[in-house]
Amino acid sequence: MSLFKSILRRSLGALVLAGVAAATLGSAPASAATPEEIKARGKLLVGLLTDYPPFGGTDAQQQPAGYDADVAKLMAKALGVPVELVPVTGPNRIPYLLTNKIDVLIATFGITAERQKQVLFSNPYSSLTIYVLAPKSLNIKTPEDLKPVTISVARASTQDTAISAIAPQGTQLKRFDDDATALQALISGQVQAMGASNTILAQLNKDYPQLNMEPKLTLREQANGMAFRKADTALAEFANKFIADIEKNGELSAVNQRWFGIPLTKLPPMPSF
Amino acid sequence: MNYKLDFTPVLDGLPSLLIACLGTFALALGGMVLAIIIGIGGVMLRDSRIAPVRWFIKSFVEVIRNTPFLVQIYFIYFALPLAGLRLDPTPTAIIALGINGGAYAIEIIRGGVQSIGKGQIEAGLALGLHKAQVFRLIVLKPALRAIFPSLTSQFVLLTLTTSIASAISAYELTSVAQQIETSSFRSFEVYGVVTVFYLVISWLMMRFFGMISTRYFSYPVK
Numbered sequence: 001m002s003l004f005k006s007i008l009r010r011s012l013g014a015l016v017l018a019g020v021a022a023a024t025l026g027s028a029p030a031s032a033a034t035p036e037e038i039k040a041r042g043k044l045l046v047g048l049l050t051d052y053p054p055f056g057g058t059d060a061q062q063q064p065a066g067y068d069a070d071v072a073k074l075m076a077k078a079l080g081v082p083v084e085l086v087p088v089t090g091p092n093r094i095p096y097l098l099t100n101k102i103d104v105l106i107a108t109f110g111i112t113a114e115r116q117k118q119v120l121f122s123n124p125y126s127s128l129t130i131y132v133l134a135p136k137s138l139n140i141k142t143p144e145d146l147k148p149v150t151i152s153v154a155r156a157s158t159q160d161t162a163i164s165a166i167a168p169q170g171t172q173l174k175r176f177d178d179d180a181t182a183l184q185a186l187i188s189g190q191v192q193a194m195g196a197s198n199t200i201l202a203q204l205n206k207d208y209p210q211l212n213m214e215p216k217l218t219l220r221e222q223a224n225g226m227a228f229r230k231a232d233t234a235l236a237e238f239a240n241k242f243i244a245d246i247e248k249n250g251e252l253s254a255v256n257q258r259w260f261g262i263p264l265t266k267l268p269p270m271p272s273f
Numbered sequence: 274m275n276y277k278l279d280f281t282p283v284l285d286g287l288p289s290l291l292i293a294c295l296g297t298f299a300l301a302l303g304g305m306v307l308a309i310i311i312g313i314g315g316v317m318l319r320d321s322r323i324a325p326v327r328w329f330i331k332s333f334v335e336v337i338r339n340t341p342f343l344v345q346i347y348f349i350y351f352a353l354p355l356a357g358l359r360l361d362p363t364p365t366a367i368i369a370l371g372i373n374g375g376a377y378a379i380e381i382i383r384g385g386v387q388s389i390g391k392g393q394i395e396a397g398l399a400l401g402l403h404k405a406q407v408f409r410l411i412v413l414k415p416a417l418r419a420i421f422p423s424l425t426s427q428f429v430l431l432t433l434t435t436s437i438a439s440a441i442s443a444y445e446l447t448s449v450a451q452q453i454e455t456s457s458f459r460s461f462e463v464y465g466v467v468t469v470f471y472l473v474i475s476w477l478m479m480r481f482f483g484m485i486s487t488r489y490f491s492y493p494v495k
Contacts, residue, residue, distance in 0.1 A: 091455055094458050095458070114456075156455035161456075174442040175442050175448070181440070185350075188352070188354040188355055190350065190351070
């Protein structure tokens with residue numbers, strides 16, 4: 001009994017500490033970033049992926065580079081301030097935004113109903129298609145065929161959510177910290193299939209043609225939006241105007257041409273849930 | 274920052290977290306057993322008359338102690354399959370933990386062994402004991418008594434290191450916590466509760482090793 005009491009006492013102590021920290025967090029003033037505040041501060045803090053080329057990768061100097069980075073630079077230019085590119089990962093994207101480490105997420109962030117409860121999305125600025133990728137030799141035609149298959153996904157990604165929703169009970173879903181690690185699991189043969197986008201498929205077929213990968217199931221057509229804190233409505237409105245402007249003046253098409261080798265066709269509409 | 278606490282997702286996921294604790298214990302226990310085997314075996318081989326064996330053990334200890342655990346676990350999980358050795362996440366984690374803990378155990382046990390007087394070993398041999406009996410009865414048991422607190426700390430650290438196994442999707446407390454966090458976005462609440470879980474796990478480990486110490490190493494020193 002004394003053992004139980006001792007555990008209880010220590011646990012309560014830890015919870016009290018956690019409560020004090022939470023109270024401190026809760027009582028801090030709400031920090032809404034507006035275009036004016038960003039201009040006054042003198043820089044735009046943008047969170048973006050660095051493990052998801054060509055949307056988010058790194059250049060020869062190990063600096064963030066890609067479609068998202070170019071859009072971030074254009075947005076900072078529109079605000080008239082320099083940009084600071086802050087690398088984030090799939091799982092920590094939302095925490096970085098909600099804890100004020102960044103002003104905006106431009107991180108190949110799919111617009112979903114679940115995420116909309118947490119953040120404020122801009123209109124889409126890019127899109128991609130999410131698939132279950134597997135070797136041609138593997139027979140996958142319906143979600144039921146996934147049961148004996150081991151699948152890798154990036155944790156907290158839209159493909160994680162989508163596969164979790166359709167895969168039958170007992171499907172082995174291996175979650176990794178990012179797409180690069182999930183992809184490595186596929187390449188090294190630790191998994192048989194992967195939840196990934198058309199950009200990953202293109203990269204796979206270019207670098208590992210011997211794997212004979214093809215899309216088996218189309219999970220969703222994904223519209224990507226910039227994400228803001230719920231209170232940052234002014235910044236989100238600025239972003240919507242900015243996206244419309246760069247689509248109209250051809251700058252976004254030039255970014256698409258640079259990273260995907262084709263001009264931008266048309267941005268998808270804002271999804272409704 | 275106006276953050277409103279909501280523990281509902283954590284409470285909903287509590288059964289999963291409790292079951293995941295068993296996964297953490299399983300990884301830790303497997304790693305510890307392997308670490309002890311490597312530790313004792315390594316100490317015996319470290320002073321081998323065969324030079325390459327000595328060099329191998331010394332190199333093994335240096336390489337493992339001077340590289341990050343994450344790199345080691347990634348090497349076993351991602352690199353070895355390319356050489357034809359494919360292991361699932363759980364065995365990978367146990368082997369990685371065992372190898373990592375074993376390298377530290379070799380050095381800890383070696384320190385204990387060196388604290389045993391040469392005269393005691395010679396006395397044992399003079400009494401007609403085999404070398405293996407001398408090692409087991411005269412060297413190892415008193416050495417383990419001397420180094421048990423250090424070994425306990427190392428094994429508690431090993432238990433906490435199991436959290437890194439989530440990087441290869443092994444089933445344990447941190448990976449389940451990450452799953453709850455990524456579906457609820459309640460980072461503070463999830464990791465706050467998981468912190469308490471790890472505190473309890475560490476404390477239980479300390480108590481467990483304390484009981485072993487009382488049971489096997491509390492005889493008086495003459």
